[in-house]
Amino acid sequence: MRVALDVDGVLADLAEMVLRIYHEDTGVRVDKSLVTEWEFWTRLGLSRRDFISLMVRAWNRWEEMRPLEEDIAEDTEELCQLATVEIFTQRPADTIEPVKKWLRRNGVKYHGFKWVPLKSSKSYFLYDVYIDDSPRLAEQLRRLGRRMMLYSQPWNASVTCSDRIVRVNSLDECVELVRSEVL
Numbered sequence: 001m002r003v004a005l006d007v008d009g010v011l012a013d014l015a016e017m018v019l020r021i022y023h024e025d026t027g028v029r030v031d032k033s034l035v036t037e038w039e040f041w042t043r044l045g046l047s048r049r050d051f052i053s054l055m056v057r058a059w060n061r062w063e064e065m066r067p068l069e070e071d072i073a074e075d076t077e078e079l080c081q082l083a084t085v086e087i088f089t090q091r092p093a094d095t096i097e098p099v100k101k102w103l104r105r106n107g108v109k110y111h112g113f114k115w116v117p118l119k120s121s122k123s124y125f126l127y128d129v130y131i132d133d134s135p136r137l138a139e140q141l142r143r144l145g146r147r148m149m150l151y152s153q154p155w156n157a158s159v160t161c162s163d164r165i166v167r168v169n170s171l172d173e174c175v176e177l178v179r180s181e182v183l
């Protein structure tokens with residue numbers, strides 16, 4: 001089984017870091033629980049380009065980026081024992097190296113690293129299952145009949161799940177789902 005494992009919003013708390021920088025810039029504090037839309041930056045009066053620049057700045061401070069769970073090293077190791085795991089991440093090219101450093105620092109295990117440029121789409125790449133927090137990707141994969149574990153976040157709460165698009169609340173749940181498929 002080939003598993004595509006997302007980084008932002010699944011392993012790394014990018015939203016917290018972006019909102020922290022936004023707070024430093026503007027003095028305005030926005031709580032992550034209020035980020036209930038994928039393109040939340042439009043609500044802050046930011047353009048997509050502004051958001052991407054915040055994302056690059058956030059990853060330039062990769063040493064401060066928090067993991068979303070304490071035990072991502074153990075969970076990804078278990079996942080790697082059960083399946084072929086590729087880090088599958090869509091992002092600006094200049095954030096790739098910081099992400100790789102962050103993955104190493106946090107002990108994340110994986111078999112391969114696949115970068116998807118911002119102008120491409122994750123749905124163009126075929127995996128058996130995707131672990132991702134994107135509501136957009138969930139809709140695309142649903143139409144394609146593929147399987148996804150939707151990592152629960154405030155910005156994907158409105159996605160309706162099904163037998164192929166399954167909501168998960170932790171990497172532990174992902175491990176158990178993959179285990180039940182493999183064994």
Ligand SMILES: [Mg+2]
Nearest residue numbers: 006008009133
């Ligand atoms: Mg993501």
